[in-house]
Amino acid sequence: MNDSYDALAIRGDAKLFPxxxxxxxxxxxxxxxxxxxxxxxxxxxxxxxEYIESQIKTIxxxxxxxxxxxxxxxxxxxxIGLSGPMPGLVGxxxxxxxxxxxxxxxxxxxxDDIAEVDTEGFIQLKVFNVVLKETGKFFLERGIxxxxxxxxxxxxxKNSSFYDHCKxxxxxxxxxxxxxxxxxxxxxxxxxxxxxxxxx
Amino acid sequence: xxxxxxxxxxxxxxxxxxxxAIGDYAGLAGRGLTSAVISKExxxxxxxxxxxxxxxxxxxxxxxxTAAMSGRISVGCKxxxxxxxxxxxxxxxxxQVLARLGYAAIILEGRPLRDDLYKIIINKNGVKIEKDNSxxxxxxxxxxxxxxxxxxxxxxxxxxxxxGEMKMCASxxxxxxxxxxxxxxxxxxxxxxxxxxxxxxxxxxxDTGMSFxxxxxPEKFLAAxxxxxxxxxxxxxxxxxxxxxxxxxxxxxxxxxGGYPTNNFSRGQFEGVSKISGETQAxxxxxxxxxxxxxxxxxxxxxxxGIFNDENGNYLTKQPEYETVWAHGANCGIDDLDIxxxxxxxxxxxxxxxxxxxxxxxxxxxxxxxxFGDGKGAIRxxxxxxxxxxxxxxxxxxxxxxxxxxxxEHAPVVKGQAMPAxxxxxxxxxxxxxxxxxxxxxxxxxxxxxxxxxxxGGFVDPLKSEGQMExxxxxxxxxxxxxxxxxxxxxxxxxMDQPETFxxxxxxxxxxxxxSLTADDVTELGKTILTMELDFNKRAGFTKEHDRLPxxxxxxxxxxxxxxxxxxxxxxxxxxxxxx
Numbered sequence: 043m044n045d046s047y048d049a050l051a052i053r054g055d056a057k058l059f060p061x062x063x064x065x066x067x068x069x070x071x072x073x074x075x076x077x078x079x080x081x082x083x084x085x086x087x088x089x090x091x092e093y094i095e096s097q098i099k100t101i102x103x104x105x106x107x108x109x110x111x112x113x114x115x116x117x118x119x120x121x122i123g124l125s126g127p128m129p130g131l132v133g134x135x136x137x138x139x140x141x142x143x144x145x146x147x148x149x150x151x152x153x154d155d156i157a158e159v160d161t162e163g164f165i166q167l168k169v170f171n172v173v174l175k176e177t178g179k180f181f182l183e184r185g186i187x188x189x190x191x192x193x194x195x196x197x198x199x200k201n202s203s204f205y206d207h208c209k210x211x212x213x214x215x216x217x218x219x220x221x222x223x224x225x226x227x228x229x230x231x232x233x234x235x236x237x238x239x240x241x242x
Numbered sequence: 243x244x245x246x247x248x249x250x251x252x253x254x255x256x257x258x259x260x261x262x263a264i265g266d267y268a269g270l271a272g273r274g275l276t277s278a279v280i281s282k283e284x285x286x287x288x289x290x291x292x293x294x295x296x297x298x299x300x301x302x303x304x305x306x307x308t309a310a311m312s313g314r315i316s317v318g319c320k321x322x323x324x325x326x327x328x329x330x331x332x333x334x335x336x337x338q339v340l341a342r343l344g345y346a347a348i349i350l351e352g353r354p355l356r357d358d359l360y361k362i363i364i365n366k367n368g369v370k371i372e373k374d375n376s377x378x379x380x381x382x383x384x385x386x387x388x389x390x391x392x393x394x395x396x397x398x399x400x401x402x403x404x405x406g407e408m409k410m411c412a413s414x415x416x417x418x419x420x421x422x423x424x425x426x427x428x429x430x431x432x433x434x435x436x437x438x439x440x441x442x443x444x445x446x447x448x449d450t451g452m453s454f455x456x457x458x459x460p461e462k463f464l465a466a467x468x469x470x471x472x473x474x475x476x477x478x479x480x481x482x483x484x485x486x487x488x489x490x491x492x493x494x495x496x497x498x499x500g501g502y503p504t505n506n507f508s509r510g511q512f513e514g515v516s517k518i519s520g521e522t523q524a525x526x527x528x529x530x531x532x533x534x535x536x537x538x539x540x541x542x543x544x545x546x547x548g549i550f551n552d553e554n555g556n557y558l559t560k561q562p563e564y565e566t567v568w569a570h571g572a573n574c575g576i577d578d579l580d581i582x583x584x585x586x587x588x589x590x591x592x593x594x595x596x597x598x599x600x601x602x603x604x605x606x607x608x609x610x611x612x613x614f615g616d617g618k619g620a621i622r623x624x625x626x627x628x629x630x631x632x633x634x635x636x637x638x639x640x641x642x643x644x645x646x647x648x649x650x651e652h653a654p655v656v657k658g659q660a661m662p663a664x665x666x667x668x669x670x671x672x673x674x675x676x677x678x679x680x681x682x683x684x685x686x687x688x689x690x691x692x693x694x695x696x697x698x699g700g701f702v703d704p705l706k707s708e709g710q711m712e713x714x715x716x717x718x719x720x721x722x723x724x725x726x727x728x729x730x731x732x733x734x735x736x737x738m739d740q741p742e743t744f745x746x747x748x749x750x751x752x753x754x755x756x757x758s759l760t761a762d763d764v765t766e767l768g769k770t771i772l773t774m775e776l777d778f779n780k781r782a783g784f785t786k787e788h789d790r791l792p793x794x795x796x797x798x799x800x801x802x803x804x805x806x807x808x809x810x811x812x813x814x815x816x817x818x819x820x821x822x
Binding site for chain 1 (some may be wrong): 498734808
């Protein structure tokens with residue numbers, strides 16, 4: 043893994059988080075021990091047992107719905123999607139361990155025998171709906187990796203009301219003023235950027 | 243609610259009114275009543291726009307009471323889109339109001355002899371039918387505004403827009419919401435065209451002076467309602483996800499699963515989904531001073547609807563639903579919520595089914611009428627429908643006819659009705675319902691689930707392939723039963739997960755009517771309704787060959803799973819096995 047990533051730190055008031063949360067549904071990257079079970083990795087990332095059991099009810103691995111997070115082991119580059127329980131027949135079909143899972147049996151994730159290896163790698167995580175609302179701030183505060191192209195597109199769409207909530211934006215510890223729409227200051231040198239958002 | 247109001251539009255001297263006791267239809271309501279009337283009284287071989295067809299409008303069993311979630315109204319007829327039996331239902335206020343006025347159903351019969359347009363006014367003093375050609379071709383919003391000036395703002399309105407007057411097969415029947423806007427639609431199957439063929443533009447309902455329907459056992463009813471509401475509020479779908487994000491909360495999920503039909507069902511994932519997701523929509527609505535949490539009818543505790551304002555903070559439309567955002571969004575390659583909201587408004591105003599129109603515009607785009615992703619092009623095509631131009635008349639008659647007119651194989655329809663927002667190649671089980679429901683491709687037909695309903699009659703092994711058929715059968719039965727109660731189908735999640743909430747629903751019905759229904763009885767009701775519907779379709783000429791998806795769903799795979807529809811025809815033929 044390449045250790046040199048740009049670091050973007052945003053500090054602002056509490057109203058910043060609901061807007062920043064929106065970028066998380068596109069997916070962000072976290073480092074994880076490869077070959078561990080999905081449950082172990084969610085715990086590694088800091089989610090609690092109770093939260094995993096009570097709130098994360100719809101789970102995808104590489105677009106395949108997951109029914110057993112203990113028998114699903116992750117490889118580097120996997121894409122995980124986490125959501126609360128969903129409405130509708132189809133929402134019920136995709137629920138983890140659903141009685142209606144036969145309706146999507148042709149695409150369900152099957153238990154695997156991926157071996158645990160003594161290395162770490164990037165896993166892409168997407169969080170949706172209630173999970174986004176409840177964990178977005180947690181992940182943003184501890185830091186995540188995001189595609190620089192996504193970040194640039196995100197900032198391009200923001201207007202003054204967003205920047206009014208920002209107290210400081212630092213790129214590689216240097217202050218950046220995006221208020222004037224000066225996106226040239228956001229010149230990322232890496233494909234992934236380490237992003238943190240904290241309350242000022 | 244023991245009176246049926248029959249209005250014969252054919253009478254030489256003008257429409258005639260007859261009120262009669264509910265009689266043989268006693269015990270039926272909502273979809274149970276509409277399907278019973280259509281299957282008994284309508285010749286299955288009649289022309290859907292002819293005098294022999296009937297339009298039945300029926301509130302549910304618990305509509306007009308203080309029971310939560312009881313505001314759905316059912317509309318039934320022979321469908322001009324599918325040629326089979328149709329029940330479409332809507333939220334909004336009319337069900338509550340019509341039930342409190344004491345009517346189990348309004349049945350429109352016959353066809354006017356001349357090209358006049360009528361409005362029907364129903365209040366505690368009785369029923370009046372008035373010729374009013376000044377309403378011709380008024381879009382629904384303008385129509386409701388005009389009716390408000392005449393009848394006040396305590397009314398509820400059932401109406402058709404210009405699409406219904408032009409008898410287009412994608413036309414809907416609008417029902418006003420709590421803000422008296424025509425935003426809730428009985429949309430599927432061209433029910434608007436049947437109302438148009440009867441010459442009825444609007445039904446104005448006013449229950450001023452009427453009270454809530456009273457239960458036989460008020461104490462038990464109150465207790466059951468309390469438990470029922472508690473169950474809905476504590477469930478994370480009905481208590482959190484739906485109120486916060488609305489039905490469009492599904493967009494990210496179905497997309498992640500690879501089942502989100504994109505560019506006329508050519509792919510299962512849409513790159514722009516995060517721009518049109520429920521999460522993004524809710525955030526935008528709140529930012530613009532709209533609402534992300536809003537109920538469509540009095541008594542709704544889930545409040546999955548919302549208000550979508552434009553960038554200046556002015557009302558644009560009600561929060562577009564998952565199906566609408568998909569149909570006008572991903573299915574047309576459009577990733578702009580403002581464009582989608584504008585299309586939703588036009589659908590509501592012209593009186594059109596958003597699913598059918600989104601599927602149709604997707605077909606039109608594949609035919610080259612506009613590029614995929616061209617939001618302004620999509621608006622232009624929808625405006626053609628509103629104008630009734632030759633192109634508009636093709637488009638306004640749905641995806642199947644549009645595909646035929648432009649020589650395309652890719653019409654994602656079953657029994658002539660466009661598929662909703664789940665690709666059956668990724669989710670084979672939903673394809674079973676699309677194929678077999680008597681309604682045509684319909685995602686709500688096999689919707690309701692309750693664990694004890696599913697396990698009535700024995701346990702089904704879901705790992706066996708016949709398990710999917712059994713599940714689809716049971717789901718369709720349960721849905722038919724829920725549709726008869728007038729309850730919003732979103733109660734299904736709470737009653738699926740919480741047996742005590744399902745029991746509370748049964749207790750509500752029992753305490754209101756003084757009955758002793760069990761879960762078996764509810765199942766039996768659902769089966770009865772489906773049997774009537776299947777029988778009608780059989781007499782209308784439908785065979786098992788109609789219970790199929792278009793052949794390209796078996797042959798053409800879609801990314802990301804490279805999946806096709808794998809369920810065998812002989813398996814589909816087993817879904818309604820109690821009939822063979």
